[in-house]
Amino acid sequence: MPGEYVVQSLKRDFSFPITDAFGIFLDPMNNRTAGFSFAVSPAGVQREGLVQNAGQYGVTTSWDNKWFSEVKNYDDKWVVEIAIPFKTIRYDDSQTTWGINFARNDLKRLETSTWVPVPTQYNVASLGFLAALKWDAPPKKAGTNIAFIPYVSVGANKDYEATDDAAKITRPNAGFDAKIALNSSLNLDLTVNPDFSQVEVDRQVTNLERYSIFFPERRNFFLENSDLFRFGIGPMRPFFSRRIGLSSGSLIPIIAGARLTGNLNENWRLGAMSIQTEGVNNEDNGLQVQSQNYALATLQRKLWNRSYVTAYMLNRQAFDDFKMDKDDYHRMIGGEFVYRSADNKWLNYVQYHQSSSNYDGTKNGEELMDKNAIIGSIEYNGRNLFGTISMEYMAADYRPDVGYAQELFQRNDELGTTSSVPFFASLHYLGYRFYPEKIKNMRYWGVTYTQKLYADTKLSKLIDRWTDYNIGAVFTDNSQIDFYITNYAPRLFFPTNITFGMDSLLQPGTYKYTNAQLAYTSSKRYKLYGSLKTTYGGFYNGTIFSLNTELTYRLQPLGNFSLSVDYNNIDFPDGYGDSQLLLIGPRLEFTFTKSLFFTTFLQFNTQSDNFNINSRLQWRFAPMSDVFLVFTDNMYASDFSQKNWGIVLKASYWLAL
Numbered sequence: 001m002p003g004e005y006v007v008q009s010l011k012r013d014f015s016f017p018i019t020d021a022f023g024i025f026l027d028p029m030n031n032r033t034a035g036f037s038f039a040v041s042p043a044g045v046q047r048e049g050l051v052q053n054a055g056q057y058g059v060t061t062s063w064d065n066k067w068f069s070e071v072k073n074y075d076d077k078w079v080v081e082i083a084i085p086f087k088t089i090r091y092d093d094s095q096t097t098w099g100i101n102f103a104r105n106d107l108k109r110l111e112t113s114t115w116v117p118v119p120t121q122y123n124v125a126s127l128g129f130l131a132a133l134k135w136d137a138p139p140k141k142a143g144t145n146i147a148f149i150p151y152v153s154v155g156a157n158k159d160y161e162a163t164d165d166a167a168k169i170t171r172p173n174a175g176f177d178a179k180i181a182l183n184s185s186l187n188l189d190l191t192v193n194p195d196f197s198q199v200e201v202d203r204q205v206t207n208l209e210r211y212s213i214f215f216p217e218r219r220n221f222f223l224e225n226s227d228l229f230r231f232g233i234g235p236m237r238p239f240f241s242r243r244i245g246l247s248s249g250s251l252i253p254i255i256a257g258a259r260l261t262g263n264l265n266e267n268w269r270l271g272a273m274s275i276q277t278e279g280v281n282n283e284d285n286g287l288q289v290q291s292q293n294y295a296l297a298t299l300q301r302k303l304w305n306r307s308y309v310t311a312y313m314l315n316r317q318a319f320d321d322f323k324m325d326k327d328d329y330h331r332m333i334g335g336e337f338v339y340r341s342a343d344n345k346w347l348n349y350v351q352y353h354q355s356s357s358n359y360d361g362t363k364n365g366e367e368l369m370d371k372n373a374i375i376g377s378i379e380y381n382g383r384n385l386f387g388t389i390s391m392e393y394m395a396a397d398y399r400p401d402v403g404y405a406q407e408l409f410q411r412n413d414e415l416g417t418t419s420s421v422p423f424f425a426s427l428h429y430l431g432y433r434f435y436p437e438k439i440k441n442m443r444y445w446g447v448t449y450t451q452k453l454y455a456d457t458k459l460s461k462l463i464d465r466w467t468d469y470n471i472g473a474v475f476t477d478n479s480q481i482d483f484y485i486t487n488y489a490p491r492l493f494f495p496t497n498i499t500f501g502m503d504s505l506l507q508p509g510t511y512k513y514t515n516a517q518l519a520y521t522s523s524k525r526y527k528l529y530g531s532l533k534t535t536y537g538g539f540y541n542g543t544i545f546s547l548n549t550e551l552t553y554r555l556q557p558l559g560n561f562s563l564s565v566d567y568n569n570i571d572f573p574d575g576y577g578d579s580q581l582l583l584i585g586p587r588l589e590f591t592f593t594k595s596l597f598f599t600t601f602l603q604f605n606t607q608s609d610n611f612n613i614n615s616r617l618q619w620r621f622a623p624m625s626d627v628f629l630v631f632t633d634n635m636y637a638s639d640f641s642q643k644n645w646g647i648v649l650k651a652s653y654w655l656a657l
Contacts, residue, residue, distance in 0.1 A: 005042040005078070006107040006525050007557040010591035012620075013047050013061040014039075016124075017112075017478075018524040020105050022080050025051060025125055027099030028091035029185065029263050032127045032306040032340075034227060035099065036089050042078045043557050044071040045594060052227035054306060054340055055125035056347070062223045066623050066654070086142040087656075090185045090262050093141050099130030107525040110476050119344070120443070121381055121433070128306060128344035145181035146657040149624075150174065153195050157646035170648075177221060186262035186270070191221050194254050196245075197648040198628040201614045204603045206566050206583050208539075210496060211406045217241050225261035228271035228298050231312065231336055231351060232403075236375055236392055238332055238353045239314055240404040244275050244294050250287050253278040269300040269308075279319075290328060291319040294402060306340040316402050330401035331356045347379040349390075355399050370395040370422075373405075377427075387430040396422040396458065407454070412494035413505055421493055423463070427452045431470075445473035463491045463510075477523035484517040488538075498540060499570060500607055503577030506540055513538025527554045542572035559590040582606045595620040604637055611635045624654035 005020040016023060016039055023039035035051040037059045046069055049059035068083040091098070102115040103124045118129045155170040175193030182188055202215045217223065222241040231238050245254045257275035264270055279291040298312035312335070318328035334353025339346065354372045377390035394408050398420075407425065409418045431448035439445075447470065454464035466489070472482035489512045495505035515537020522529045530551035535544065546569070552562040566583040584604040591597050596619050603612040617629040628650045634643040 004108075004556075006105075007041050007043045007045070008554060009560060009589065010043060010045055010557050010594045011589070011597050012045060012594075013049070013064075014041060014045055016047065016059065016103075016105065018107070020107055021047070022105075023047075023103045023124075024082065024084075025055070025099075025101045025103070025127070025130070026084075026089065027051075027127050027130055028089055028095065029266055030095060030097050030099050030132075031263075031266055031302050032099065032130070033302065033308060034225070034269075035127055037125060038067060038069075038082060038084060039103075040069045040071060040080045040082065042071060042073060043594075044069065050223075050225070050227075051125050051127060052230075054344075055123055055127045058123045058125050060223060060226070062218065062220055064220065064624055066656070086139050086184070087145045087181070090181075090187060091139065092185050092263060092265055093138055093183075095266060096135050096138050098133040098135070099127060100133040101130050110478070110525070119383060121383055121386070122344055126344060128340070128342065139184075141184050142181065144657065145179075147179040148176060148655045148657055149178065149652055150176040150655070151195055151650060151652040153197060153648055153650035155197070155646060155648035157644065158642075159644040160642045161644070182260075182262075186260070186264070187225075189221065189259040189261070190257070191254070192256045194219075194221055194257070195650060197630055197650055198616065198618070198626075200599070200616065201601065201603075201612065201632065203585070204583060204605050204608065204610070204612070206568055206581050206605075206607055208499060208568065210410055210490070210492070210498070212409075214404060214406060215242065219245075221257065221259070225259075225271060228261055228269060228300065228310075229273065229296060229312075231310070231334065231353070232375060236373070236394075236400075236405055236407075238334055238355075238373070238400050238403040239296060239312075240400075240402065243402045243404075245277060247280075247287060247289055250280075250282075252280055252289060252292075267302040269302075271298040271300075272296070290325060291322075293317045293319065303339075305342045307338055309335065309337045311335045314402060329357065330399070332400070332402070345380060345382050347377075347381070349375070349377045349379075351375045355397075355401070357399050357401055371397045371399070373398050373400075384433050384435075385431075386433070388427065389429075390427045392423075392425040393457075394420075394422055396420070398422070410493050411496055413497040414495040419494065421463075422457045423454050424457055425452060425454045441476045443474045443476050445471070447471050465489045475523075477525060479523045480519075480521045482517075482519045484519075485514065486517070487514045488512070490540075499579040499581065501577070501579050501581075502572065504575050506576070511540045513540065515539065515544065524552075527556065528552070529554075539570055540572075542570055542576070542578075544571075545569045557591065559588070561589075562587045580606075606637050609637050610643070611637045611640060622653065625652060627651045 008014050008019050019041050021039045021041045025037050027035035033054050037049045037051050039047040048065060049061040050063045051059055065088045067088050070081045072079045104113045114124055116129045116131050118124050118126055152174045154172045157168055175195060178190040180188040196219045199218045205213055207213055229239055245252050255276045255278055260272040273296045275294045277292045280287055280289050295315045298310060300308050300310040302308050314332040316330040318325040332353055332355050336351035339348040352374050372395050374393040379388045408420050410421050411418055429450045431446055433444045433446040435444045436442055450468040452466055456463045467487045469485045470482055474480045489510055491510045492506055492508050495507055497505055515535055517535040519533040521531040533548040535546040547567045550564040552560055554560050564585040568581040570579040572578055586602045588600045598617050600615045613633040615631045619627045631647045633645040
């Protein structure tokens with residue numbers, strides 16, 4: 001169809017839903033649980049990624065590999081030719097049938113087409129809807145398939161709060177990653193002295209919760225086949241890879257690591273990982289941690305059409321001067337069962353895991369035994385009716401030492417401590433979509449009801465709940481509007497500074513309040529698009545007005561310029577102090593060519609009193625080979641005085657052997 005294509009930028013790994021593109025989805029093992037995706041835009045920009053969790057949440061684009069494509073543009077169409085080497089993907093050379101689907105976005109006509117029809121309520125990457133690619137003769141083993149990826153880096157940094165106020169020039173550093181295909185379906189990843197300086201900083205958020213904030217993993221070494229190591233749902237994960245090499249925002253050097261992942265055959269998948277970190281004793285920031293080894297093994301068995309059962313073991317072991325410290329360890333064993341129906345409508349999930357740590361200790365001379373956690377859910381997603389019933393149980397002595405359990409711990413801001421609050425929680429979610437034929441430009445509208453209840457397993461009583469009522473609509477251009485009414489009844493067990501800036505702490509007790517929210521997101525097919533969300537109502541013992549907006553202008557295809565603003569005005573009763581929290585995040589992204597990119601990301605956060613600048617210049621001088629120049633600067637938001645800065649120059653090269 002004639003007209004200007006929608007191309008977000010010339011940068012690799014573009015967002016498929018908001019870009020004109022043609023994509024391929026492959027399931028070489030034909031197990032409908034994991035696969036690969038390759039896509040190309042009319043500008044010839046490539047995007048590759050892993051399809052995990054059966055494609056329920058789309059594609060993980062942090063995975064990179066070599067493949068080839070060429071695009072030819074005409075007045076009324078564009079044509080793409082794609083060549084994917086067998087070395088690029090993982091497959092079983094005895095498997096005669098693969099799963100395959102194709103998808104095309106044409107945002108001028110607001111159309112997404114798939115070769116095998118995918119119901120509108122599912123992601124186009126869903127592996128439940130694939131055609132059979134039958135081989136007369138299965139592809140043979142790809143032969144030697146080894147990628148050696150060395151890097152070198154050098155940099156400088158200065159910490160104005162350290163005892164030594166001189167700028168430090170980092171000595172040249174070097175290390176490497178390696179990818180070794182043990183066979184066509186099993187891969188060994190190695191890393192020695194890895195460097196993640198090119199990874200973009202986390203996007204800051206305003207934290208008005210009682211819990212810590214979850215930030216996703218961005219480091220490439222941990223991403224391939226990461227679904228094998230991703231257990232749990234929602235805010236409960238017995239293993240979370242960001243616990244490795246990071247501590248309270250500070251970097252812990254990784255000495256070396258190995259990951260063995262892939263398919264043993266059509267029915268069995270294997271994952272094993274071992275990572276060794278250095279010990280750190282930093283007097284400037286008070287960070288003292290011993291050297292640690294993290295080991296994880298998992299085995300997954302396919303059941304029926306698209307279901308599987310998984311067993312796993314996790315061990316964290318501290319070392320002191322290359323000797324095991326028998327008093328510092330953490331272990332976890334567990335298993336999970338996932339059922340997906342062939343038509344993708346039903347998803348059932350059950351997981352059990354048991355922890356064991358050196359600090360479990362005893363109570364009244366009796367060893368602590370209540371160390372387990374159980375998670376279960378039943379989800380239905382039909383064209384009209386959809387809903388979820390889930391439960392979580394976390395015992396009094398359960399500790400996910402290398403995981404993430406957001407709702408298990410509460411802060412005591414009077415003592416500066418964190419304590420566990422064992423609980424049983426139940427989530428109920430029910431909604432219905434209507435597809436009106438007489439309302440022009442509307443895809444569907446719907447209503448949802450959500451409630452989550454918490455009960456303290458020690459007190460045997462309800463301690464927390466929230467209930468949400470929503471009505472919303474999605475239009476044919478994918479813009480969306482929603483209205484919410486939410487009732488809250490949280491219980492604080494300890495004195496809490498809920499905004500991190502109150503004059504007096506909120507005292508223990510149950511707080512009941514209600515607020516309303518209106519949210520609108522415009523279509524990203526236009527060069528100027530954005531979102532707006534506003535909230536007003538109660539907030540603990542006060543009131544809140546919040547405004548969150550993000551606006552982006554696409555200078556196609558040379559760049560994107562965006563501005564996000566998160567403003568919260570919280571009025572508390574006299575003596576508690578009012579809070580005005582502002583988070584502003586401008587972002588400038590230039591894509592000069594398909595191999596030269598520049599990004600600057602600024603974050604001004606009054607809650608954390610931090611102003612951050614992160615600038616990154618990337619030159620892809622050869623396939624999968626890059627030079628990065630990264631500059632980071634942190635200042636106090638209150639007066640713009642310096643905290644620290646750093647600059648790093650890094651080069652890596654993908655050498656195929």
